[in-house]
Amino acid sequence: MKVVTGVVGNDIHVVANRLMDLSLNARGYEVFNLGVNTYLEEFFDAAVETGAEILLISSLNGEAEGWSREVKLLKAKYKTLDNLVMMIGGNLTVGSGSAQDIVPKYKNYGFDLVCHQVDLNTGLDMLEAFMQERNAQ
Amino acid sequence: MSLLQEEREIILGNEFVDAFDFDEVTEFVKGASKDLFISHHFSKKQKMLVQPRGGFPTYEKQFALYEYFVDANVDVLPLTIDSNTRLNDYGTAKKMLRLSEENEMDMLNGYPLVNHGYRTTRKMMTHFNRPVSLRHGTPDARLLIETAIASGIFEIEGGPITYLLPYSKNFPLDKAFLYWKYVERVCANYSQLNEPINRESFGPLTATLVPPSITIVIQLLEMMLSLEEGVKSFSVSFAQQGSMIQDIVTGAVLKKLAKYYAGKIDCADAAIHLVYHQWMGAFPMNKDSAEQLINMSTVIASMVGADKIITKTREEASGIPTKEANAKTVANTQYTLRILNGLPSVVDEEEEEILTQEVHAIMEAVFNDCADTLWRKVFNCIKNGIIDVPFSPHIINHNNMITIRDTNKNIRIIDRGNVPIPDNCYAYEKSQCDLNKDTTGIVNDIIHDIGIMQ
Numbered sequence: 001m002k003v004v005t006g007v008v009g010n011d012i013h014v015v016a017n018r019l020m021d022l023s024l025n026a027r028g029y030e031v032f033n034l035g036v037n038t039y040l041e042e043f044f045d046a047a048v049e050t051g052a053e054i055l056l057i058s059s060l061n062g063e064a065e066g067w068s069r070e071v072k073l074l075k076a077k078y079k080t081l082d083n084l085v086m087m088i089g090g091n092l093t094v095g096s097g098s099a100q101d102i103v104p105k106y107k108n109y110g111f112d113l114v115c116h117q118v119d120l121n122t123g124l125d126m127l128e129a130f131m132q133e134r135n136a137q
Numbered sequence: 138m139s140l141l142q143e144e145r146e147i148i149l150g151n152e153f154v155d156a157f158d159f160d161e162v163t164e165f166v167k168g169a170s171k172d173l174f175i176s177h178h179f180s181k182k183q184k185m186l187v188q189p190r191g192g193f194p195t196y197e198k199q200f201a202l203y204e205y206f207v208d209a210n211v212d213v214l215p216l217t218i219d220s221n222t223r224l225n226d227y228g229t230a231k232k233m234l235r236l237s238e239e240n241e242m243d244m245l246n247g248y249p250l251v252n253h254g255y256r257t258t259r260k261m262m263t264h265f266n267r268p269v270s271l272r273h274g275t276p277d278a279r280l281l282i283e284t285a286i287a288s289g290i291f292e293i294e295g296g297p298i299t300y301l302l303p304y305s306k307n308f309p310l311d312k313a314f315l316y317w318k319y320v321e322r323v324c325a326n327y328s329q330l331n332e333p334i335n336r337e338s339f340g341p342l343t344a345t346l347v348p349p350s351i352t353i354v355i356q357l358l359e360m361m362l363s364l365e366e367g368v369k370s371f372s373v374s375f376a377q378q379g380s381m382i383q384d385i386v387t388g389a390v391l392k393k394l395a396k397y398y399a400g401k402i403d404c405a406d407a408a409i410h411l412v413y414h415q416w417m418g419a420f421p422m423n424k425d426s427a428e429q430l431i432n433m434s435t436v437i438a439s440m441v442g443a444d445k446i447i448t449k450t451r452e453e454a455s456g457i458p459t460k461e462a463n464a465k466t467v468a469n470t471q472y473t474l475r476i477l478n479g480l481p482s483v484v485d486e487e488e489e490e491i492l493t494q495e496v497h498a499i500m501e502a503v504f505n506d507c508a509d510t511l512w513r514k515v516f517n518c519i520k521n522g523i524i525d526v527p528f529s530p531h532i533i534n535h536n537n538m539i540t541i542r543d544t545n546k547n548i549r550i551i552d553r554g555n556v557p558i559p560d561n562c563y564a565y566e567k568s569q570c571d572l573n574k575d576t577t578g579i580v581n582d583i584i585h586d587i588g589i590m591q
Binding site: 018023025026035036 | 575
C-alpha cells in the first residue's frame with residue numbers, strides 16, 4: 001500500500017518524520033516521504049502523482065489547526081482523491097488541549113483518523129485496523 | 138578593483154545599510170583593541186574560555202544582558218541573531234525591531250544586527266571590550282559578517298554545511314558554498330590588519346545521534362574550505378554526545394586530524410582550536426536536573442581539553458532564557474572550572490584507531506571525487522550520500538544512515554547507508570549493539586536514545 005507522508009506547514013521538526021518513515025517501511029508500506037515544511041497542495045499533488053491510498057500528515061508545532069481548515073476546500077479541487085484515507089497525528093494544538101475536544105474537530109476538517117499525542121506504534125496500529133476494516137467492506 | 142571588492146560594494150549597497158565606509162572600517166580593525174579578538178585570548182592559553190548564548194532585539198536589552206554576563210565573569214560574549222535576519226528578511230526585522238522598541242514585548246528571537254548597523258553596535262562592543270562571537274545560522278551571511286566585523290565582532294560561527302543541513306529543507310547547497318567562500322575571504326583579508334579573525338564551525342549539526350565520524354569529517358572539511366581561502370585562526374567543535382569516553386575519543390581524534398589535514402593543504406601555520414558545546418539535545422524540564430547536566434558537561438569539556446565551552450541554561454527546556462538564568466550558568470561554569478583540578482588523562486586507543494580509520498576513509502572518498510575544487514567535491518559527496526547526516530531536514534541529505542546507542546551510550550552506526558565506513562570498523566560498531574530486534578524495537582530504542590538526558 002502506498003502512503004504519502006510529511007510534516008505540514010513551516011514546521012521543521014524532523015525526528016518523528018524519519019521514525020515514521022522507518023516504521024511504515026517496516027510494516028510493508030511503500031512510503032513517499034515529503035519531509036518537513038510541506039504545504040497542503042504538495043501533499044495532494046503527491047497523492048495524485050503516486051496514486052497513494054493513504055495520506056499521513058504530521059505536525060508538532062501547533063500549525064496543523066490553521067492548515068487543516070483548508071483541507072476539504074482544497075481536496076475538492078482534485079478529482080481523483082475521494083477515496084484517499086486521510087490521517088493526521090502529532091501535537092495538534094498550540095498549548096494544551098484534550099483529545100476529546102481535538103479529535104472531533106479534526107474529523108470535521110476531513111480526516112478519517114486523528115491521533116493527538118498518541119504514541120507512534122499505537123497510531124500505526126490504528127491505521128492498520130482501519131484499513132483492514134475498510135477493505136473488508 | 139578586484140572581483141571580491143566589486144561584490145562587496147554590491148552587498149553593502151543594500152538599502153538597509155547606512156553608507157558603509159570601507160576606509161573607516163579598515164582603520165577601525167587595524168587599530169582595534171587586542172582584547173576584542175578571541176584569537177588573541179586563545180594564543181595566551183590561560184584557561185578554557187566560557188561563552189554563553191544570547192540575543193535580544195533592542196540595543197538596551199542586549200547591553201543589559203552583557204552587563205549581567207560581565208558580572209558573572211564571562212570570557213566571550215555572544216551575539217545571537219534573529220531568524221528574520223538569518224533568512225535575509227531585513228524588512229521584517231526592521232518592523233519587528235521598531236515594535237520591540239515601542240512596546241515592552243520582544244518581537245524578535247535575537248539581535249537584528251544589520252538593522253542596528255555597525256556604527257551603533259560598535260559602541261556596545263568597544264564599551265565592553267571583550268571578544269564577541271557571532272551566532273546565527275545564515276546560509277547567505279555576506280552582509281551580516283561585513284556588519285559584524287565593522288562592529289568589532291571578530292569571531293564568526295558557521296559554515297556552508299553546518300549552517301544548512303540542520304536548519305533548512307531546500308536552500309541550495311551549492312549557493313551556500315559560494316556565499317561562505319565570500320565570508321572566508323573577507324575574514325582572511327581583515328586578518329592581515331591586526332590579530333586574526335577567528336572562524337568557528339558548528340559541530341553539533343542536528344544534535345540527534347550524529348556519529349563522531351560524520352561530525353569530524355564535516356569539521357575537517359569546513360576547516361579546509363576556510364583555511365584554503367586564507368583564514369589563520371579556526372575552531373573545530375562538537376557537542377556532548379552522551380558518553381564521556383566517546384567525547385574524549387572524539388576530541389582526541391578531531392584535534393589530531395585537524396592538524397594533519399591543515400598540514401596537507403600547506404596551512405600548518407593556522408591556529409586550530411577546539412570548542413565543546415554543552416548538551417545540545419532535548420533537556421530535562423526539571424531545572425535542577427538541567428543544572429546538574431550542565432555541570433557534568435563542564436567536567437567532560439575539561440576531560441576533552443577544550444579551548445572554549447559554550448553553555449546552556451537551566452531554562453533550556455522552557456524557552457529563551459532570562460538574563461539572570463543565563464548569567465548564572467556562566468558563574469556556575471566558571472566555578473566548576475576553577476575547582477576541577479588534577480584531572481586524569483584517559484585514552485582509549487582501540488576506539489581512537491577505529492574512529493581515525495573511519496574519518497580517513499570518508500575523507501579519501503571526498504578527495505577522490507572527480508570535481509576540480511574542494512567545495513564541489515564536498516557538494517557531490519553530500520549529494521551522493523558519502524556524507525550523510527542523521528535527522529537532517531534538507532532534501533539533498535540521504536538519510537540512509539541509522540545510528541543507535543550501545544549499552545555505554547556510545548553512538549554506533551548500525552546502517553552505514555552509502556557512507557564508506559570501512560568493513561572492519563562497521564563490523565566493530567555493529568558488534569557493540571544488540572541487533573536481534575525488529576524495526577519497531579529499533580525505532581523505540583532510537584526514541585529512547587534521543588531522550589537520554591530527560
